[in-house]
Amino acid sequence: MKIGIFSNPGQASAHVSNALRAKIRDEHLTFDNDHPDIVITVGGDGTLLTAFHHYQDQLASIRFVGIHTGHLGFYTDWRDYEVDELIDSLAHDNGQSVSYPLLDIDIEYNSGEHQSLLALNESTIKKVTGTMLANVYIKDQLFELFRGDGLCVSTPTGSTAYNKSAGGAVISSELDVVQVSEIASINNRVFRTLGSPIIISPTEWVRVEPVRLDENLMTCDQMTIENRSIKAVNFKISKQRIAFAQYRHTQFWKRVSESFIGVKPID
The missing domain is CATH 2.60.200.30 (Probable inorganic polyphosphate/atp-NAD kinase; domain 2)
Structure with missing residues (x-):
């Protein structure tokens, strides 16, 4: 499986991207930004939108994974401190996906x-x-x-x-x-x-x-x-359609609730 990394220029995102590259090598996964099977975006929703347009000619063969390094993103499921867990998911990937x-x-x-x-x-x-x-x-x-x-x-x-x-x-x-x-x-x-x-x-x-x-x-x-x-x-x-790797891709209405309402059950 070939993995690409698409990051925004921020310092926090650069730090996460460097950690990802090192761990990809450690797991003997293949790094390929030109023709990846999975694109990991590092930043936020804006970064993922930019990555989507960058790779839009390859949508049929690519799945996306988003890491957010700032505020909670609507398309990003992983936090910047969860690189190890994401690498483990990549190593055990079985092709699962969800598309929109x-x-x-x-x-x-x-x-x-x-x-x-x-x-x-x-x-x-x-x-x-x-x-x-x-x-x-x-x-x-x-x-x-x-x-x-x-x-x-x-x-x-x-x-x-x-x-x-x-x-x-x-x-x-x-x-x-x-x-x-x-x-x-x-x-x-x-x-x-x-x-x-x-x-x-x-x-x-x-x-x-x-x-x-x-x-x-x-x-x-x-x-x-x-x-x-x-x-x-x-x-x-x-x-x-756009496809996301469904390692733990958050259900749509849960995203909506967390992003706009933040509701908690009444005891």
Whole structure:
């Protein structure tokens, strides 16, 4: 089994990465950052997102493991002081994994060029200044005329991120759906929106056509696309998925409870 390490530049993460490399050698495991079977990310959720995009052409053959060196991460199951326990799990790996849905994004530029992107958390489309005006289609049928700050399209695991801040629902990671949430929509007699998040099935897609093609801002996880004339953006569930090594991968709703509520039973 080939193991890669993807770390943020922080001092704490560098210390953990060095310890991992030494213990990988001691266990006679193979270190390979180019074509790994397992990628260990060291840092937090931002580091894992960066690693996901770095290895997105190899998703079919890679499983991820996250170590957090700061605050509790949503995708990271291991703490920085648990390197020995993780190495033991790697040495006894039997291929166990859990996978989550991803988001396919197809951007049509006014020039006729297309750009395909893949998101683990979410994608947003906004206006750089002022409000965004857009026609929103579901499965090629006009659904609403949107006016507001923008739209957020998220995966189930990404539903706990920007989507939640925009008033979207938290969706179980076991559902193969994507969610569209409005960001500060404006409703009047001309522009009418549903006013609540919508859930899109695997057989459906969402198309957003900005009325004004310039001054639009697109994001895909941590990536930003600006200063491009966007004709339309199509969103749908991807056929690709991200896989995590299921040594002790925390159950989704436990993650949600620990991250946002921290509830304890009443005695």
